[in-house]
Amino acid sequence: MSAHVIADDTEALAVAAALAEEFRVGASARDAERRLPREEVDKLSASGLLAVTVPAEHGGADVTVLTLAEIFRLLASADGSLAQIPQSHFAYVNVIHRQGTEEQRKFFYAELLAGCRFGNAQSEAGTKHVQDIRTRLAPQPDGSYVLTGVKHYCTGALFADWIPVLARAEDDNLHVAYVPRQAPGLTVIDDWDGMGQRTTASGTVRLEDVEVPADRVLPHHLTFQGPQLHGAVAQLLHAAIDAGIAGGALAEAAEFVRSKSRPWFESGVDTAAEDPLLIQRFGELALQVRASEALLRDSARAVEAARTDLTDDTAAEASIAVAAAKVQAAQTAVEVASALFEVSGTRAALNSLNLHRHWRDARTHTLHDPTRWKIQHIGRYVLNGTRPPRHGLL
Numbered sequence: 001m002s003a004h005v006i007a008d009d010t011e012a013l014a015v016a017a018a019l020a021e022e023f024r025v026g027a028s029a030r031d032a033e034r035r036l037p038r039e040e041v042d043k044l045s046a047s048g049l050l051a052v053t054v055p056a057e058h059g060g061a062d063v064t065v066l067t068l069a070e071i072f073r074l075l076a077s078a079d080g081s082l083a084q085i086p087q088s089h090f091a092y093v094n095v096i097h098r099q100g101t102e103e104q105r106k107f108f109y110a111e112l113l114a115g116c117r118f119g120n121a122q123s124e125a126g127t128k129h130v131q132d133i134r135t136r137l138a139p140q141p142d143g144s145y146v147l148t149g150v151k152h153y154c155t156g157a158l159f160a161d162w163i164p165v166l167a168r169a170e171d172d173n174l175h176v177a178y179v180p181r182q183a184p185g186l187t188v189i190d191d192w193d194g195m196g197q198r199t200t201a202s203g204t205v206r207l208e209d210v211e212v213p214a215d216r217v218l219p220h221h222l223t224f225q226g227p228q229l230h231g232a233v234a235q236l237l238h239a240a241i242d243a244g245i246a247g248g249a250l251a252e253a254a255e256f257v258r259s260k261s262r263p264w265f266e267s268g269v270d271t272a273a274e275d276p277l278l279i280q281r282f283g284e285l286a287l288q289v290r291a292s293e294a295l296l297r298d299s300a301r302a303v304e305a306a307r308t309d310l311t312d313d314t315a316a317e318a319s320i321a322v323a324a325a326k327v328q329a330a331q332t333a334v335e336v337a338s339a340l341f342e343v344s345g346t347r348a349a350l351n352s353l354n355l356h357r358h359w360r361d362a363r364t365h366t367l368h369d370p371t372r373w374k375i376q377h378i379g380r381y382v383l384n385g386t387r388p389p390r391h392g393l394l
Contacts, residue, residue: 001045001114001115001116001161002046002114002115003045003046003047003048003050003051003113003114003115004046004047004048005048005051005059005060005061005113006047006048006049006051006052006061006063007061008061008063009061009063009064009067011061012049012052012061012063012067012071013067013070013071013074015047015048015049016049016070016071016074016075017074019043019044019047019049019075020074020075020077020078021078022043023037023040023075023078023079023082024077024078024079024248026040027078027079027081027082027357028354028357030079030081030199031081031198031199031354031357032354032357034198034199035199036158036159036190036199036201037079037081037082037085037199038159040079040082041082041085041117041159044082044085044086045115045116045117046115048113048115049071049086050086050089050112050115050116050117051109051112051113051115052067052068052071053068053090053093053094053097054093054109054112054113055097055109058105058106058109058110058113059109059113060109060112060113064300064304065233065236065300065301065303065304065307066297066300066301066304068090068233068236068237068300069236069237069239069240069296069297069300070240070300071240072086072087072237072240072241072244073240073241073243073244073247073293073296074244075244076240076241076242076243076244076245076248077244077245077247077248077251078244078248080196080197080241080244080245080248080357080358080361080362080365081197081198081199081200081361082199083240083241083244084155084197084200084202084241084365085155085156085159085200085201086117086156087155087156087234087237087238087241088118088119088120088122088155088156088164089117089118089119089120089156090233090234090237091120091230091233091234091237092118092120092164092176092178093108093112093118094229094230094233094234095164095176095218095220095223095230096108096109096218098223098228098230099176099218099219099220099222099223100218101215103215104215104218108162108178111161111162116161116162117156117159117160117161117162118156118160118161118162118163118164118178119154119155119156119157119158119159119160119162119163119164119181119188120154120155120156120157120163120164121135121151121154121157121163121164121165121166121179121205121207122151122153122154122164122165122166123151123152123153123154124149124150124151124152125152125153130369130393131391133166133167133168133174134149134168135147135148135149135150135151135165135166135167135168135207136148136149136167136168136169137167137168137169137175137177137212137217138170139169139170140211143214144211144212144213144214145169145177145211145212145213145214145217146209146210146211146212147165147167147177147179147185147207147209147210147211147212148207148208148209148210149165149167149207150204150205150206150207151165151166151204151205151206151207152203152204153192153202154188154202154203154204154205155200155201155202156200156201157181157188157201157203157205158188158190158201158203159201160181161180161181162178162179162180162181163178163179163180163181163186163188163205164176164177164178164179165177165178165179165205165207166220173219173221174220174221175217175218175219175220175221176217176218176220177212177216177217177218178212178216178217178218179207179210179212179216183210183211183212184210184211185207185208185209185210185211186205186206186207186208186210187205187206187208188203188204188205189203189204189205189206190203191203191204194364195360195363195364196357196359196360196361196362196363196364196365197360197361197364197365198360223392224390224391224392227306227310227311227312227314227315227390228310228315228390229303229306229307229310229315229318229319230392231319231390231391231392231393231394232299232303232306232315232318232319232322232394233303234392234393235319235322235323235326235369235393235394236296236299236300236303236322236325236326238326238365238368238369239292239295239296239299239322239325239326239329239330240296240329241365242292242326242329242330242332242333242362242365242366243289243292243293243296243325243329243332243333245333245337245358245361245362245365246288246289246292246329246332246333246335246336246337246362247289247293248358249333249336249337249340249358249359249362250282250285250286250289250336250340252340252355252358253282253285253336253339253340253343253344254282256340256344256348256355257272257273257278257282257343257344258271258272258273260344260347261273261343261344261345261347261348262345263275264277272345278343281339281342281343282343285335285336285339285343288328288331288332288335288336289332289336291328291332292325292328292329292332292333295321295324295325295328295329296325296329298321298325299318299321299322299324299325302317302318302321302322303318303321303322305318306318312387313387315387316381316387316388319377319388319394320377320378320381320388322394323374323375323377323378323388323394324374324378326371326374327371327374327375327378330362330366330371331371333362333365333366334359334362334363334366336358336362337358337359337361337362337363338359340355340358340359341355341356369393374394377389377394
């Protein structure tokens with residue numbers, strides 16, 4: 001496998017914008033047919049975008065957090081499913097940044113620069129809660145490990161070269177095992193049946209006595225023993241996806257009203273785009289989208305500032321800023337994608353137009369983790385100075 005190596009932030013944004021326009025063209029058809037975006041994911045890899053956070057000393061662009069968030073927003077404005085696929089990829093690249101040895105970093109950074117993709121095998125169904133991880137990483141006499149468990153919602157695994165697996169060792173501490181997609185005993189099942197984000201292939205991964213060398217296992221639990229940005233960066237990318245979905249829905253609504261909608265007879269105008277009540281509603285929706293994008297940029301800068309001076313205080317401020325961005329973007333994505341029908345009129349409800357894909361994507365993605373708990377943590381921080389917990393979801 002080979003890939004272009006992106007030089008800097010400017011090139012990364014230009015590549016992302018060009019790919020977004022290309023991906024936008026077939027997004028509705030892919031969703032309607034549930035046609036998995038294999039060709040598009042290959043183009044994403046070949047473009048070099050999946051390696052933009054590789055440090056400069058290892059040959060990467062090492063783009064800013066703001067640039068990374070904007071890449072995701074651009075992609076999500078075109079296709080809310082396709083943008084979701086690399087989210088876990090970057091989360092697990094960050095685990096290597098934080099916990100990898102020099103040899104592990106050297107190996108995996110080379111893989112990334114060559115265009116390799118990380119999937120994920122993190123969540124489990126039927127347990128007490130999202131952090132009740134029961135997949136086991138059993139040590140062997142030769143120092144290697146054996147993985148056993150079942151994972152669900154494994155976005156990106158079907159398209160991956162490497163699947164990072166979250167598992168507990170004998171001492172119950174969390175580790176991440178990086179497993180080749182074709183490893184014996186690892187099975188990826190395309191059984192994702194979500195109403196939205198239909199082409200993420202977020203299905204099941206089964207692990208039956210999968211052998212893992214010791215140098216492919218990283219001690220993820222250590223990430224949370226001090227100030228960290230693992231959760232803030234992961235949540236920032238989720239917020240960027242929501243902001244992108246909202247912007248994409250608003251743009252499609254505006255185009256529909258300009259080209260297809262009829263004015264309400266009481267408006268006294270010749271076109272729907274001249275209707276003062278529609279103009280008012282579009283203004284209100286645009287304010288929400290702009291606020292989401294502004295908070296996204298603000299939180300990305302807070303994360304970037306914390307990267308350069310990581311303390312308990314800067315990490316907390318970054319997490320709270322990202323939480324605010326995530327709440328705003330999630331609410332806006334659902335509202336705008338729903339309001340698309342309100343402003344566009346009856347014809348917009350035709351199933352053949354598939355305009356409901358924006359709402360389905362927004363509603364599905366915003367279920368990832370509850371914004372009500374983010375609001376709780378924001379309130380505790382503002383009122384009592386309570387720092388958010390270090391659990392990876394803030």
